[in-house]
Amino acid sequence: MTRLFRLIPAAVALVLLALPARAAVDIQTVTSPGGITAWLVEEDGIPFTALEIRFRGGSSLDPAGKEGAVNLMTALIEEGAGEMDAQAFAAARDGLAASFTFASDIDTVAVSARFLTENRDQAVDLLRQAITAPRFDADAVERVRGQVLAGLRSDAKDPETIASDLFRDMAFEGHPYERDSDGTLDSVTALTRDDLVAAHRAALARDRIYVAAAGDITPEELGALLDELLGALPETGAPQAGRAEFHATGGVTVSDFPGPQSVVLFGHSGIRRDDPDFFAATILNEVLGGGRFSARLMTEVREKRGLTYGIGTSLVGYDNAEMVMGQAAVANARVAEAMEVIRAEWARIATEGITAEELEKTKTYLTGAYPLRFDGNGQLATIMVNMQLIDLPPDYPKTRNDKVNAVTAADVKRVAASLFRPADLRFVVVGQPEGVTATD
Amino acid sequence: MPKIPGPLRALARVAAPMLCLWAMPALADEDVTSFRLDNGLEVVVIEDHRAPVVVQMVWYRVGAADEPAGKSGIAHFLEHLMFKGTDEVGPGAFSELVEAQGGSDNAFTSWDYTAYFQRVAADRLDLMMKLEADRMSDLRLAKEQVDPERQVILEERNQRTDSSPGALLGEQMRAAQYLHHPYGRPIIGWRHEMEGLTQEDALDFYRAHYAPNNAILVVAGDVTPDQVRAMAQTHYGPIPAAPEVTPRQRVAEPPQLAERRMVLADARVSEPYVSRTYLAPERDPGDQKTAAALSILAELLGGNGTTSVLARALQFDTQKAVYAAAFYDPSSVDDTVFSLVVVPTPDTPLEEAEAAMDAAITRFIEEGPDPEAFARIKTQIRAADIYARDDAEGLARLYGEGLAVGLTVEDIEAWPDVLDAVTPEDVVAAAKQVFDRDRAVTGYLMREEVAQ
Numbered sequence: 095m096t097r098l099f100r101l102i103p104a105a106v107a108l109v110l111l112a113l114p115a116r117a118a119v120d121i122q123t124v125t126s127p128g129g130i131t132a133w134l135v136e137e138d139g140i141p142f143t144a145l146e147i148r149f150r151g152g153s154s155l156d157p158a159g160k161e162g163a164v165n166l167m168t169a170l171i172e173e174g175a176g177e178m179d180a181q182a183f184a185a186a187r188d189g190l191a192a193s194f195t196f197a198s199d200i201d202t203v204a205v206s207a208r209f210l211t212e213n214r215d216q217a218v219d220l221l222r223q224a225i226t227a228p229r230f231d232a233d234a235v236e237r238v239r240g241q242v243l244a245g246l247r248s249d250a251k252d253p254e255t256i257a258s259d260l261f262r263d264m265a266f267e268g269h270p271y272e273r274d275s276d277g278t279l280d281s282v283t284a285l286t287r288d289d290l291v292a293a294h295r296a297a298l299a300r301d302r303i304y305v306a307a308a309g310d311i312t313p314e315e316l317g318a319l320l321d322e323l324l325g326a327l328p329e330t331g332a333p334q335a336g337r338a339e340f341h342a343t344g345g346v347t348v349s350d351f352p353g354p355q356s357v358v359l360f361g362h363s364g365i366r367r368d369d370p371d372f373f374a375a376t377i378l379n380e381v382l383g384g385g386r387f388s389a390r391l392m393t394e395v396r397e398k399r400g401l402t403y404g405i406g407t408s409l410v411g412y413d414n415a416e417m418v419m420g421q422a423a424v425a426n427a428r429v430a431e432a433m434e435v436i437r438a439e440w441a442r443i444a445t446e447g448i449t450a451e452e453l454e455k456t457k458t459y460l461t462g463a464y465p466l467r468f469d470g471n472g473q474l475a476t477i478m479v480n481m482q483l484i485d486l487p488p489d490y491p492k493t494r495n496d497k498v499n500a501v502t503a504a505d506v507k508r509v510a511a512s513l514f515r516p517a518d519l520r521f522v523v524v525g526q527p528e529g530v531t532a533t534d
Numbered sequence: 535m536p537k538i539p540g541p542l543r544a545l546a547r548v549a550a551p552m553l554c555l556w557a558m559p560a561l562a563d564e565d566v567t568s569f570r571l572d573n574g575l576e577v578v579v580i581e582d583h584r585a586p587v588v589v590q591m592v593w594y595r596v597g598a599a600d601e602p603a604g605k606s607g608i609a610h611f612l613e614h615l616m617f618k619g620t621d622e623v624g625p626g627a628f629s630e631l632v633e634a635q636g637g638s639d640n641a642f643t644s645w646d647y648t649a650y651f652q653r654v655a656a657d658r659l660d661l662m663m664k665l666e667a668d669r670m671s672d673l674r675l676a677k678e679q680v681d682p683e684r685q686v687i688l689e690e691r692n693q694r695t696d697s698s699p700g701a702l703l704g705e706q707m708r709a710a711q712y713l714h715h716p717y718g719r720p721i722i723g724w725r726h727e728m729e730g731l732t733q734e735d736a737l738d739f740y741r742a743h744y745a746p747n748n749a750i751l752v753v754a755g756d757v758t759p760d761q762v763r764a765m766a767q768t769h770y771g772p773i774p775a776a777p778e779v780t781p782r783q784r785v786a787e788p789p790q791l792a793e794r795r796m797v798l799a800d801a802r803v804s805e806p807y808v809s810r811t812y813l814a815p816e817r818d819p820g821d822q823k824t825a826a827a828l829s830i831l832a833e834l835l836g837g838n839g840t841t842s843v844l845a846r847a848l849q850f851d852t853q854k855a856v857y858a859a860a861f862y863d864p865s866s867v868d869d870t871v872f873s874l875v876v877v878p879t880p881d882t883p884l885e886e887a888e889a890a891m892d893a894a895i896t897r898f899i900e901e902g903p904d905p906e907a908f909a910r911i912k913t914q915i916r917a918a919d920i921y922a923r924d925d926a927e928g929l930a931r932l933y934g935e936g937l938a939v940g941l942t943v944e945d946i947e948a949w950p951d952v953l954d955a956v957t958p959e960d961v962v963a964a965a966k967q968v969f970d971r972d973r974a975v976t977g978y979l980m981r982e983e984v985a986q
Contacts, residue, residue: 137584139584139923140920140923140924141920142920142921142924144924173840180840180850181840181841181846181850183840184838184840184841185841185906185907185910188838188841188910188911188913188914189909189910189913190913191913191914191916191917191918208921210917210920233850236853237849237850237853240853240856240879241856241857244804244805244856244857244877244880247804247805248804248805250804251802251803251804252804253697351802352801352802353696353697353802354692354696354697355689355692355693355696355697386629386633386638387617387626387629387630388626388629388630388633393626396682396686397626397682398682399682399685400681400682400683400684400685400686400688400689401685401689402686402689403686403687403689403690403692403693403694423689423692423693423697424689425688425689425692455630455633455634458634458635458636459633459634459636460636461636462634462635462636462637462655463636463637463638464636465585465586465587465636465655466585466587466636466637466638466653466654466655468585469582469584469585469587469755469926470584470585470924470925470926471924472924472925
């Protein structure tokens with residue numbers, strides 16, 4: 095039972111936050127004979143390799159009416175491949191003590207693998223069959239479809255999911271981002287094997303691959319592995335979704351749900367990761383709603399008033415949209431008070447910015463924390479693949495803290511006024527809040 | 535916006551998270567060093583020099599099962615209040631000082647222990663020790679800090695327990711599982727008792743249990759044992775042992791002679807499920823064999839979503855379940871629980887799912903483990919030696935938890951070998967010993983309308 099946990103899932107952007115001491119990480123780039131590139135940190139101290147692969151696109155590639163196809167397809171990758179059914183595949187993987195996970199979200203299909211040096215070739219061959227030759231056996235499709243439908247039914251009674259669905263519907267109306275990437279009960283029920291084959295063809299292609307590896311493998315070995323593993327994939331996949339306009343307006347949405355607390359989700363549009371002001375925005379978000387106890391919202395909402403167990407904000411960066419979002423769970427009787435405090439803090443930082451002391455303290459924190467994350471092969475591979483997804487160069491860990499330190503008081507003042515817009519703040523409240531009225 | 539849920543996210547929440555069986559200490563002997571200061575503080579150092587990072591953890595051998603009657607939740611409340619300052623460090627300043635170093639810090643409470651940790655650059659370890667040693671003996675609490683924090687823990691209970699029918703059923707089942715032993719009380723506390731917890735309650739509990747002779751210091755990362763010894767001597771060494779801090783005084787569970795069954799119906803339930811817990815032995819110092827067999831039993835029965843006994847019987851051979859799993863957490867001072875959960879398919883009644891679960895277990899006991907499945911688990915145990923070395927912080931938790939529940943460093947280091955020595959016959963014998971319905975609680979989580 096921890097004292098605090100983050101309510102806001104760490105978006106990719108958060109992985110890249112800050113640096114004073116330079117991170118001692120030496121990233122090589124490797125290009126395979128077949129032309130696939132990867133980033134590598136070679137570390138031969140432990141005889142295994144962590145491999146992270148991303149395919150850009152994810153469930154935003156689902157055609158209209160086929161919502162959930164990429165999600166179901168991804169869940170089925172390990173449910174039978176090549177000559178093996180689901181049982182045989184799992185037995186082969188476990189017999190090698192390898193681990194593979196396959197996941198999708200709105201922007202990506204993600205493959206994470208860990209395998210031992212002693213049987214690396216066999217593990218890679220198994221993973222290759224899963225990625226390039228999944229079977230989509232009828233019994234496996236029905237079994238996994240049942241799991242996805244059960245998840246969707248659970249989500250319909252989960253206040254956090256209800257809140258995020260409502261917010262997403264308002265924010266991204268007309269764009270694939272408005273949809274639940276797991277699909278709907280109707281769309282998932284209607285998916286056919288052909289739809290899954292088409293989703294596989296659309297999402298897993300060489301024109302959208304990002305790869306990172308860390309561990310006991312040389313550049314030459316990794317180059318050969320890349321061609322073996324991914325060379326058979328088609329050259330191109332489905333066209334990517336375009337930019338998503340942010341449509342939600344300022345106001346309050348309330349959805350009734352039984353329980354002692356309400357989930358309160360709040361936010362508006364945000365800032366692009368490649369914006370020159372992104373580092374100033376990062377500092378501002380950390381001061382307002384970072385997961386730390388000294389953040390203003392934690393201080394005002396939790397520490398001083400005891401209104402919640404945890405509250406935080408984050409700069410959410412998707413491939414095609416950006417938001418500043420926050421979340422808290424608050425006792426129904428005190429939701430109105432918490433919303434008032436949140437609004438006041440939003441307005442205060444917009445008009446006053448942050449103090450010189452807050453700026454310096456936050457720089458110290460962000461730059462001190464950055465090098466601490468590069469420990470462990472699994473961590474390194476994940477960080478490296480995420481860096482590629484947002485177009486950062488391999489030497490970024492060596493320059494990132496300088497960029498944080500270069501942010502001036504004038505920068506944060508200017509950026510605060512545009513980043514935080516109290517009039518645009520949309521609250522979605524799921525629960526039975528007292529004294530809170532919906533505005534539309 | 536919260537992450538898009540995976541297919542089983544919601545279902546996986548139904549069961550308590552378990553320490554991965556295969557996450558185990560598997561370092562070369564020279565990487566782990568342990569010693570004790572004169573005041574009784576036990577120290578473990580785990581070296582990993584790959585990155586300039588270090589984690590400090592201090593574990594106290596006290597938790598929710600050590601609370602005075604009527605004060606449930608005080609161990610966890612004190613954990614929160616430990617961040618409220620000392621004679622030298624003001625309220626909230628602890629975390630600020632850690633953050634000023636770019637570090638992060640947090641804490642957690644269980645039935646058997648309370649632990650505090652910081653993760654910082656290796657050259658900041660000295661300051662972390664100074665801070666942690668300071669609050670081992672000089673905690674100061676003011677009413678202005680205690681009152682809002684009581685609201686925070688009540689909101690924590692709202693969020694974690696009262697907003698979740700599955701968590702409420704788990705709490706009720708645990709209370710029924712333990713007839714007398716304090717493991718039956720929730721760590722967060724019963725609400726009516728939490729509401730009455732005071733500053734004095736917290737300070738009484740602190741004085742009774744927080745002392746170097748009741749604590750374990752674990753340091754993992756880019757540091758040497760000599761450096762840790764010198765720093766620990768400087769900062770923790772001067773704190774006197776508290777002779778009045780005595781070993782745990784726990785009441786013993788009487789014989790359990792009657793099966794317990796319960797139903798919790800709630801409008802917020804989407805997917806009903808059946809859950810079963812059995813009272814089960816834990817790892818004991820010098821005697822971990824049964825716990826090792828039960829760990830492998832849990833893995834064979836329900837540790838793998840595809841090849842486990844329950845997955846095959848209920849999801850593959852028949853289509854009675856969308857999810858089936860088994861869990862066993864062997865690290866505990868007193869008897870722990872072995873648990874099973876089955877989430878049926880929509881057209882399968884809970885009674886039928888339960889019967890199918892029991893039939894699969896009966897068949898497993900008759901036929902014994904599948905030799906190939908058993909061999910794969912042994913392979914994974916050996917490979918865990920390798921993977922575990924990638925996560926020094928995870929190893930720090932394993933050593934800290936093991937020592938906090940009364941195991942020795944030797945027990946912890948022997949665990950992989952004890953697991954490796956388990957035979958199929960040991961697993962069947964352990965299953966026969968534990969699967970006794972007189973010592974079990976069965977819970978049904980149902981939609982409200984079904985019960986009405």
